[in-house]
Amino acid sequence: MTDVMDQTSPQIEVRNLKTYFYTEDGVVRAVDGLSYRLAKGETLALVGESGCGKSVSALSVMRLIASPGKIVEGEIRLDGLDLLQCSETEMREVRGNRISMIFQEPMTSLNPVFTIGNQIMEAILVHQDVSRKEARDRTIAMIRRVKISAAETRVDEYPHQMSGGMRQRVMIAMALACNPEVLIADEPTTALDVTIQAQIMELLAELQSEFQMSILLITHNLGLVAEVSDQVAVMYASKVVEHTSTAELFASPLHPYTHGLLTSVPTLGMSKEQKLNVIPGQVPNPLHFPTGCRFHPRCPVAEQRCKQEEPLLREVKPGHWAACHFIENGKSPIKGADR
Amino acid sequence: MILGLFGLLVGLAGWHAGTLWDTLAHTLEKLFGANVPYTLRDLDFLVSTLFLLGMLAALVLYSGLSCQRIRQADRTAQGPERQWSIVKRQFLKNRLAVAGALIILALYLVAFLCPFLAPYDPVEQGDRVQERLLSPSAEHLLGTDRFARDVFSRIIYGSRISLLVGFLAMGLAVTLGTAVGAVAGYYGGWVDSVIMRFVDMMLSFPTLILIITVIALWRNQSIWIIITLIGLMSWMGVARLVRGQFMALKEREFFQAARALGAGTGRLIFQHLLPNSLTPIIVSATLRVGNTILLEASLSYLGLGVQPPTPSWGNIVYDTKGNLFTEWWMPLAAGMAIVITVVGYNLLGDGLRDALDPRLRE
Numbered sequence: 272m273t274d275v276m277d278q279t280s281p282q283i284e285v286r287n288l289k290t291y292f293y294t295e296d297g298v299v300r301a302v303d304g305l306s307y308r309l310a311k312g313e314t315l316a317l318v319g320e321s322g323c324g325k326s327v328s329a330l331s332v333m334r335l336i337a338s339p340g341k342i343v344e345g346e347i348r349l350d351g352l353d354l355l356q357c358s359e360t361e362m363r364e365v366r367g368n369r370i371s372m373i374f375q376e377p378m379t380s381l382n383p384v385f386t387i388g389n390q391i392m393e394a395i396l397v398h399q400d401v402s403r404k405e406a407r408d409r410t411i412a413m414i415r416r417v418k419i420s421a422a423e424t425r426v427d428e429y430p431h432q433m434s435g436g437m438r439q440r441v442m443i444a445m446a447l448a449c450n451p452e453v454l455i456a457d458e459p460t461t462a463l464d465v466t467i468q469a470q471i472m473e474l475l476a477e478l479q480s481e482f483q484m485s486i487l488l489i490t491h492n493l494g495l496v497a498e499v500s501d502q503v504a505v506m507y508a509s510k511v512v513e514h515t516s517t518a519e520l521f522a523s524p525l526h527p528y529t530h531g532l533l534t535s536v537p538t539l540g541m542s543k544e545q546k547l548n549v550i551p552g553q554v555p556n557p558l559h560f561p562t563g564c565r566f567h568p569r570c571p572v573a574e575q576r577c578k579q580e581e582p583l584l585r586e587v588k589p590g591h592w593a594a595c596h597f598i599e600n601g602k603s604p605i606k607g608a609d610r
Numbered sequence: 611m612i613l614g615l616f617g618l619l620v621g622l623a624g625w626h627a628g629t630l631w632d633t634l635a636h637t638l639e640k641l642f643g644a645n646v647p648y649t650l651r652d653l654d655f656l657v658s659t660l661f662l663l664g665m666l667a668a669l670v671l672y673s674g675l676s677c678q679r680i681r682q683a684d685r686t687a688q689g690p691e692r693q694w695s696i697v698k699r700q701f702l703k704n705r706l707a708v709a710g711a712l713i714i715l716a717l718y719l720v721a722f723l724c725p726f727l728a729p730y731d732p733v734e735q736g737d738r739v740q741e742r743l744l745s746p747s748a749e750h751l752l753g754t755d756r757f758a759r760d761v762f763s764r765i766i767y768g769s770r771i772s773l774l775v776g777f778l779a780m781g782l783a784v785t786l787g788t789a790v791g792a793v794a795g796y797y798g799g800w801v802d803s804v805i806m807r808f809v810d811m812m813l814s815f816p817t818l819i820l821i822i823t824v825i826a827l828w829r830n831q832s833i834w835i836i837i838t839l840i841g842l843m844s845w846m847g848v849a850r851l852v853r854g855q856f857m858a859l860k861e862r863e864f865f866q867a868a869r870a871l872g873a874g875t876g877r878l879i880f881q882h883l884l885p886n887s888l889t890p891i892i893v894s895a896t897l898r899v900g901n902t903i904l905l906e907a908s909l910s911y912l913g914l915g916v917q918p919p920t921p922s923w924g925n926i927v928y929d930t931k932g933n934l935f936t937e938w939w940m941p942l943a944a945g946m947a948i949v950i951t952v953v954g955y956n957l958l959g960d961g962l963r964d965a966l967d968p969r970l971r972e
Contacts, residue, residue, distance in 0.1 A: 333870055338799065367871035374870075380863040384885045393881065394871045445871065 281308035281348075282485040283332070283370075283453050288345035290324075290331045299557045301327040301340070303509040307502075309453070312479065314486040316496040316517070318532070319506035320554050325489045328506075329455045332487070333372055334362050350452065368398040371446035375458040377438035381430040387441045388414075388426035394448040413444040417474060436467035440474070447478060454479075455487045460495065472499055493536050497521055505529050508555050508565040511584060515591040525593045525603045527570050564596070572597060572604045621668070623778065625661050625722075630774065630833065630920075650733070655725045662722060700965040707961020713954030721769045728763035733919040735759055743937060752943050755930055761940050764921040765947055771910075771922035772903050772951055775837055779902040782841025784895045787848025788884075794849070795856025796879055806853065809846045817843045818908060825914050833916055836909060840902050851894055855887040889966045896959035900952035907948050923948050 286306050292299040302324045309315050317325045331342050334354060347354040349369060357365065374380045382390060391410040395401065401409070407426070414422040417440040430438055439459065446454060456475065460468035476499055479486055488500055496503055497517060504514040505528065513526040524530045534548035541547075552569035555561055561568055567577035576596055584594040588601035597604035634653050701707055720727060729751075736742075736758035744754045752761040794805040821839045825831060859865055859882070868882050909915035910924025918925055923944045930940035 335866070335869055363872045363874055365872070366869070367873075372867070372870040374863050374867055376863050380867045382864045382868070382882055382886070384888075385881070393868075393873070393877070397872050397874075397877065442867070445867075 280310070282311045282313075282350060283487075284308045284346075284348045285328075285332065286346040286348075288328065288331055288347065289343045290327050290336055290340060291343050292340045294339055294558075297558045300509050300560070301557065302331060305345075305504075305506075305511060307504055307511075307514070309485045309487065311452075311485060312483045313502070314479070314488055314500040316488045316490060316500035316503045317506060318490060318493065318496055318503055320491060322554055322557070323506045324509040325506055326457055329372065329457050329487065329489055332453075332455060333366055333370060335366075364398070367394055367446070367451070368449045369451055370453045370455065371449070371451040372455040372457065373439070373442045373446050373459050375461050377435050377442055377462060380442055381438055383430055386427050386429055387433070387438075388428075391426075391441065391445050391448055394445045398449045409448070410444075413448050414441075416447075416478070417441070417444045419444075435463055436471065439463060439467075439471055443471075443474065443478070447482065447484075450482060451484060453485045453487065455489070457489045458491070459488075461490075461492070468495070475499070493532065505532065508560055509557065510565065510594065511592075512566065512595070513591075513593045514584070515593075519591055523591075523601075523603065525587060525591065525598050525601070526595050527572055527603075527605055528566050529593075530603060530605050531569075531571075564594075617668070619781075621664070623781070630770065649731070651725055651731050658722060658725050697965050701961055704961045704964055706957050707964070710954045710957025710959075710961060713950060714958055717769055717773060717951060717954065720766060721773050724767050724770060728760075728766040730760035730763040732759065732764045732767040732921045743933065745937075746939060752939055753937060755926075755937075755940060756933065757929075759919075761926070761930070761943065764926055765923065765944055768921045768923040768926055768944065768947065769951075771833070771916050771920070772906065772948070774833070775840065775906040776899040776903040776951075776955070779837045779840040779844065779906070780895055780899045782838065783845040783898060783902070784848050784891060786841065787845035788852050788891060790845065791849035791852025791854075792856060792879055792884065795853035795860070796875070796883065798857070798860075802853070806850075809849050812843075813846050815843075817905065821905075821909065822912070822914055825909075831914060831917050833920075836906060836915055840905050844898060844902060844905075847898070848891065848894055851890055852887055855890060856883050859883050859886050893959055893963040893966065896955060896962055900955040900959075903948065903952055903955070 284307070288302055288305040289300070290302040292301055305324075305328050307315055317328065319325050327336070327340070330336055332347055332354070334342075334357070336342060342355060345355065349365065352365075354362070354365065381387065385393075388407065388410050391413055392403070392406045395406045395409055396403070399406075411422045411426050414426055419425055419437060419440055425433075430441070433441070443459075454475075459475070460471050463471060472495060475486065478484075486499075488495070490496060500517050502515065503517050503520045504511045505520075505526065506512070507528050513520065513524070513529045520529065521533070524533050528550070531548065531550040535550060537547055550569055555565060555568070561578075562581075563579050564570070564573070564577040564582050567573040570577065580596070582594045582596045584592050587593045587598045591601070595604065634650050634657070638650060638653055701711075729749075736754060738758050741754055741758040743756055743758075744750050746753045750760050750762065752765065755761055755764070790805060790809070794802040821836075821843060824839055825835070828835065865878070865882055868878055873881070906915055906922070907924035907927075910922045911928045913925070913928055915924050916922035918929065926944035927941045930937065930944070934941055
């Protein structure tokens with residue numbers, strides 16, 4: 272896994288994706304030139320603070336951006352098929368069938384007036400020409416697959432009768448009911464207890480190897496990233512600032528922002544007196560991004576050049592991309608960043 | 611369950627139409643031509659009895675089915691039962707709501723059993739000299755009007771008109787309002803703007819005056835036209851409600867999730883948005899019935915509604931208003947009937963809202 276950006280046949284490939292929102296106050300550049308490739312069975316984690324464009328990029332792949340949002344540029348290829356050229360009807364065939372999505376809030380992502388069985392069945396009936404009887408059998412099998420006990424009886428339960436973890440399992444069952452090639456998990460465990468989080472991630476990993484699907488994991492939880500993903504893309508202010516394999520990122524984070532992120536996570540065994548590293552300042556307003564490098568107002572090593580010249584995402588080391596002027600010879604500008 | 615409910619509604623609508631006095635007369639004419647061997651009342655007896663038997667059969671069948679379902683449900687989870695039992699308990703706790711439901715139930719019973727309850731034919735005129743404007747007595751509970759017709763029987767038969775108008779006009783208004791509101795709420799944007807401005811425009815018309823104008827221009831006062839007009843003039847509130855509900859539901863995550871599953875427009879509307887908007891629709895429909903009944907009564911009182919001799923509460927008041935100071939019990943009884951019905955529906959609607967809305971529970 273050295274050449275993360277250069278595999279031969281990616282399952283899904285996003286190139287220079289730009290999604291803008293044309294609001295009354297001005298243009299919000301929510302995703303500004305995102306590119307990645309994801310091979311079969313591989314996991315890419317998209318990491319960043321709230322509002323950096325992670326979720327919008329996921330919804331863009333599903334083509335679920337509602338007005339005033341618009342995908343203005345780019346290419347999204349699913350096994351060669353250009354999704355941005357597809358009609359709405361063709362997209363409906365893709366959604367839930369070839370690309371599925373699970374959402375952050377399992378408590379509200381299920382329709383409260385139908386049984387969970389009905390909702391999983393819906394996913395099957397929308398895309399496959401099977402009888403209701405067969406769809407129901409498959410639904411029960413699916414519920415069993417996501418490790419909900421007593422599937423035959425729970426299939427007729429309503430969402431309000433289930434716990435958050437159970438509902439997220441139902442969401443996963445819905446998403447995987449048609450055996451998708453790509454699964455987009457938008458902060459799948461953020462709303463859950465820590466113990467449940469681990470169970471859900473374990474389940475996802477298991478199902479991933481079983482179904483051989485690619486996962487796009489959107490998260491701000493770096494612990495989760497370390498455990499499950501193969502590659503990581505760090506986003507800041509609608510742009511990717513660093514992109515490499517997970518092992519490489521944790522071993523030698525090169526971008527000052529990534530470094531800040533990693534050191535702002537508390538670790539077990541930290542003493543009370545030890546202070547967490549804080550990235551000063553705030554996430555910039557997407558209506559008025561800073562000129563030059565968007566991170567410069569908060570960057571500890573910023574210089575005059577950063578205010579004027581925007582750094583490009585470049586390969587600073589084999590298989591390691593970063594967007595910073597000061598990375599030279601694969602060395603971070605921050606001293607002691609290499610661990 | 612939804613199928614059963616639908617069947618019940620269709621059955622009610624059919625019965626409503628079937629027992630209307632002029633429909634009956636029409637049928638009789640068709641069946642026997644000029645020399646009618648039976649009277650309207652005989653036919654009414656027949657229709658009512660058949661309908662009662664049908665309802666009983668449906669009830670037995672339905673309870674049999676649900677018994678089976680409950681037995682099945684005992685073995686599995688008790689999802690819907692539990693939810694409905696909460697609503698039921700909440701509803702039964704509210705005395706006024708139960709009173710409203712009982713009033714409506716009693717009214718429907720009266721309307722069903724008209725030929726059995728009414729001592730006289732409501733349109734038959736007695737001896738114009740001997741039996742005109744009689745005071746209440748054991749024979750004529752509310753006396754007779756100036757055409758020597760039994761007022762008590764007329765009021766009993768009048769319930770059919772009020773319930774029919776309330777039911778059908780409300781049904782039309784709710785269907786239309788839901789459809790319009792759904793389109794506006796689902797598509798949003800300029801579609802929504804255009805539709806909602808049209809709704810605003812409709813709301814700014816004085817309903818009664820518009821209906822009177824249309825009826826005057828049309829020169830046709832069939833009950834069906836009146837029902838249609840009332841329905842066409844009272845869907846706007848429902849449209850606003852449904853639109854708002856759809857707008858709010860569209861922001862909910864399950865809607866987004868359904869879209870991500872590849873659900874199409876029809877599925878999104880009928881599976882996800884509409885079922886989740888049903889509660890406010892049911893409540894507003896119930897509360898609206900009272901309004902439509904009042905509107906019909908107003909029209910009939912003005913002589914523009916149901917035409918005599920077919921009895922309706924509004925035209926009974928109209929017929930007897932000349933006797934207000936001497937035979938005051940006649941308009942009073944008809945007026946009370948209207949008041950009780952409207953209050954019954956409003957109590958029922960309020961109770962349903964309290965029982966169905968989880969936010970109002972303590």
